[in-house]
Amino acid sequence: MLSETKTAETAGRKFVEKPATLASLRADIASGSVKSVDLAARYYDRIAAINPQLNVYLSLTQERALGQAAHIDALAAKGDPLPPLAGIPVGIKDVLVVKGAPATAGSKILQGYRPPYDATAVSKLEAAGALLLGKLNCDEFAMGSSNENSAYGPVHNPVDIDRVPGGSSGGSAAAVAANMAVATLGTDTGGSIRQPASFCGVVGVLPTYGRVSRYGLIAFASSLDRVGPFAANVRDAATLLGIIAGHDPKDATSSRVAVPDYAAESDKPVAGLRIGVPKEYFAEGLDPEVRAAIESGIATLEAAGCTIKPISLPTTRYAIPTYYLVATAEASANLARFDGVRYGYRSPSSETLNAMYSNSRDEGFGAEVKRRILLGTYALSAGYYDAYYLKAQKVRRLLADEFQRAFAEVDALVTPTSPMPAFKLGEKTGDPLAMYLADIYTVTASLAGICGVTVPCGNTAAGLPVGMQVLAAHFKEGTAFRVARAVETAHG
Amino acid sequence: MGNGSKVTVEDVERVAELAHLQLAAEETAGMVKDLNAILDYVAELDELDTTGVPPLAQVSELEGAGGAGSLRHDVIEPSLERAAVMPQAPETDNVFFKVPKVIER
Numbered sequence: 001m002l003s004e005t006k007t008a009e010t011a012g013r014k015f016v017e018k019p020a021t022l023a024s025l026r027a028d029i030a031s032g033s034v035k036s037v038d039l040a041a042r043y044y045d046r047i048a049a050i051n052p053q054l055n056v057y058l059s060l061t062q063e064r065a066l067g068q069a070a071h072i073d074a075l076a077a078k079g080d081p082l083p084p085l086a087g088i089p090v091g092i093k094d095v096l097v098v099k100g101a102p103a104t105a106g107s108k109i110l111q112g113y114r115p116p117y118d119a120t121a122v123s124k125l126e127a128a129g130a131l132l133l134g135k136l137n138c139d140e141f142a143m144g145s146s147n148e149n150s151a152y153g154p155v156h157n158p159v160d161i162d163r164v165p166g167g168s169s170g171g172s173a174a175a176v177a178a179n180m181a182v183a184t185l186g187t188d189t190g191g192s193i194r195q196p197a198s199f200c201g202v203v204g205v206l207p208t209y210g211r212v213s214r215y216g217l218i219a220f221a222s223s224l225d226r227v228g229p230f231a232a233n234v235r236d237a238a239t240l241l242g243i244i245a246g247h248d249p250k251d252a253t254s255s256r257v258a259v260p261d262y263a264a265e266s267d268k269p270v271a272g273l274r275i276g277v278p279k280e281y282f283a284e285g286l287d288p289e290v291r292a293a294i295e296s297g298i299a300t301l302e303a304a305g306c307t308i309k310p311i312s313l314p315t316t317r318y319a320i321p322t323y324y325l326v327a328t329a330e331a332s333a334n335l336a337r338f339d340g341v342r343y344g345y346r347s348p349s350s351e352t353l354n355a356m357y358s359n360s361r362d363e364g365f366g367a368e369v370k371r372r373i374l375l376g377t378y379a380l381s382a383g384y385y386d387a388y389y390l391k392a393q394k395v396r397r398l399l400a401d402e403f404q405r406a407f408a409e410v411d412a413l414v415t416p417t418s419p420m421p422a423f424k425l426g427e428k429t430g431d432p433l434a435m436y437l438a439d440i441y442t443v444t445a446s447l448a449g450i451c452g453v454t455v456p457c458g459n460t461a462a463g464l465p466v467g468m469q470v471l472a473a474h475f476k477e478g479t480a481f482r483v484a485r486a487v488e489t490a491h492g
Numbered sequence: 493m494g495n496g497s498k499v500t501v502e503d504v505e506r507v508a509e510l511a512h513l514q515l516a517a518e519e520t521a522g523m524v525k526d527l528n529a530i531l532d533y534v535a536e537l538d539e540l541d542t543t544g545v546p547p548l549a550q551v552s553e554l555e556g557a558g559g560a561g562s563l564r565h566d567v568i569e570p571s572l573e574r575a576a577v578m579p580q581a582p583e584t585d586n587v588f589f590k591v592p593k594v595i596e597r
Contacts, residue, residue: 116576209551223550249564253552321534332511339512341589346582353594358514370513371526374504377511378527391537393547398540400554433529449551474555 013463015050015158016201017179022088022236025182029087032076036069036087040131043089047133047180054156056171056180058094059102060134065089068131083129084243090125091181093172094135095142096227097216098122105218106140106150106168109364110344119216120251121185121227121244128243133181136171140366141335142192142220144168145438148429149368156425157200159465163422166196169230173200176230183231183240187217189224190323191417191442194454197230198417198467201456203237203484204230208474209449210255212241213248221330222253224323224446234455234488238262238481257475265478270486271305273479276410280316281441287420293458293466293491294416300490301414301483309410315399316444322399323443324436325379325392332376338364371432400448407450407473412483414470415441417454421464441469451477455484457491499527 028034044062051057072087092098095105097115104110118126126132139149147155147170155170157163158178165174169186173196176184186193188206197204205228212227219225229240242262248254277298282291302308340346340360347359365373379388406413419440428435445452450473457468468487472480504523508515515523548554575586583590 343580356592357512362514373511377507394542394545397548
């Protein structure tokens with residue numbers, strides 16, 4: 001993946017580039033000063049130039065993007081009203097299906113699969129005028145915290161290509177950080193939007209469970225999976241969420257709660273908001289530079305008129321074991337569908353149906369996916385169900401109740417998104433448990449179903465981005481955006 | 493949970509069979525080690541008293557009126573065309589999925 005001269009070529013942050021804002025791009029396209037087809041061509045040129053180093057895109061959907069661009073340009077030329085994302089180039093994590101485009105989920109087992117339909121979040125973006133540039137690399141079936149579990153090679157962090165971009169939505173975060181898309185879609189089951197966004201220095205949104213339809217998302221853990229946007233700034237992330245959110249008859253868990261104007265919500269001042277700081281997120285294991293950056297962000301909120309309230313969420317320490325039991329149990333059931341019969345990879349040499357199932361799955365799945373299927377199957381198997389799966393579901397209730405009590409006292413919680421900045425490629429691959437612990441601050445909100453935003457909040461001395469996680473109660477994304485906006489203004 | 497109960501090679505082989513995974517011998521050894529490390533760690537949950545706590549499988553109930561709550565009406569709606577779906581199969585005559593023989597002899 002790397003060129004031989006990479007060290008010389010890649011000194012410094014040469015891949016980092018901030019995309020223009022949605023408002024400025026849309027204004028340029030409406031006025032005709034920028035043609036949507038030219039904008040698409042510029043993005044494809046940049047992708048062709050730097051994707052070999054970063055491995056962000058797995059496939060491109062040029063025909064569809066250019067067709068949409070021509071349609072937008074025709075609207076602009078006639079002076080017709082333009083949709084809200086007219087001509088905006090976006091990328092889609094390769095666990096969301098785009099009709100006719102390869103959908104790999106970062107796995108060999110889906111090789112060759114070209115789904116005959118669009119995910120709801122994808123079709124909503126396109127209906128709003130966005131150009132679908134292509135599909136973004138990710139950990140296999142969204143299982144991972146570093147993007148090193150992709151069957152198609154790791155993504156490199158644009159800030160420092162020897163470091164991971166985070167995971168599992170590593171391609172979605174890196175694409176925005178390197179301006180290979182203006183915005184992207186990712187998915188978050190235990191932190192897979194928030195952690196890579198923080199590692200790459202961009203904004204990532206964990207919507208409330210049920211806020212965005214999961215139709216067309218290749219399922220990992222259905223009670224935890226969320227679809228959400230990445231963008232270069234909070235206001236644009238808020239705009240994008242407003243477009244993809246809402247009830248979908250094709251997803252029975254999608255909510256009928258009205259979708260507010262999130263961008264307008266994000267414009268509101270934060271003075272008077274009560275901000276909780278849970279001490280368990282600042283305990284042993286937190287990198288001192290990350291701590292300092294987050295404490296500085298908290299001081300900014302206080303100066304802006306927020307009331308800062310120290311609180312305690314003592315069940316936090318049980319979140320990782322709870323998460324890895326619940327998520328793997330659900331994964332073991334969801335991934336049973338990959339059997340070499342209806343789509344994707346089939347092992348070529350099997351005498352019987354049963355051998356074909358197990359050979360296809362053995363050859364098609366990577367090590368981490370197998371590990372999680374085994375753990376989940378074990379936790380659900382006779383004799384262990386009560387001790388593991390049922391126990392985890394009870395602790396999940398305790399965690400959720402604890403957040404509900406906290407949100408009776410505060411409007412939002414602020415924490416580090418990750419205990420450490422982006423780590424080196426290969427640093428944690430030998431120890432699955434150490435990799436799981438990287439999710440320590442993100443799995444709690446996943447289990448409770450609440451929403452959150454991660455926003456850049458300064459850098460370490462080595463120039464690595466630090467993200468602040470802002471959590472809010474179910475359907476209070478507007479509050480999370482407001483707080484993130486205030487932090488971004490001072491530290492972004 | 494825990495109770496010093498260790499995952500054995502036989503446990504991993506049994507679970508792999510349930511999950512339709514055909515593991516190589518060295519893969520099985522690695523999984524035994526990893527599963528034991530992970531299960532030792534999750535044994536921390538035993539410290540928490542969860543007597544009388546109802547399990548939470550799905551958060552929609554916590555979202556109250558905001559949650560999903562209602563299913564669609566039970567009416568037939570068009571689904572994907574067979575002609576669009578069948579060509580995705582590794583082996584098909586475009587009407588049926590073809591698979592190796594089902595019964596071992």
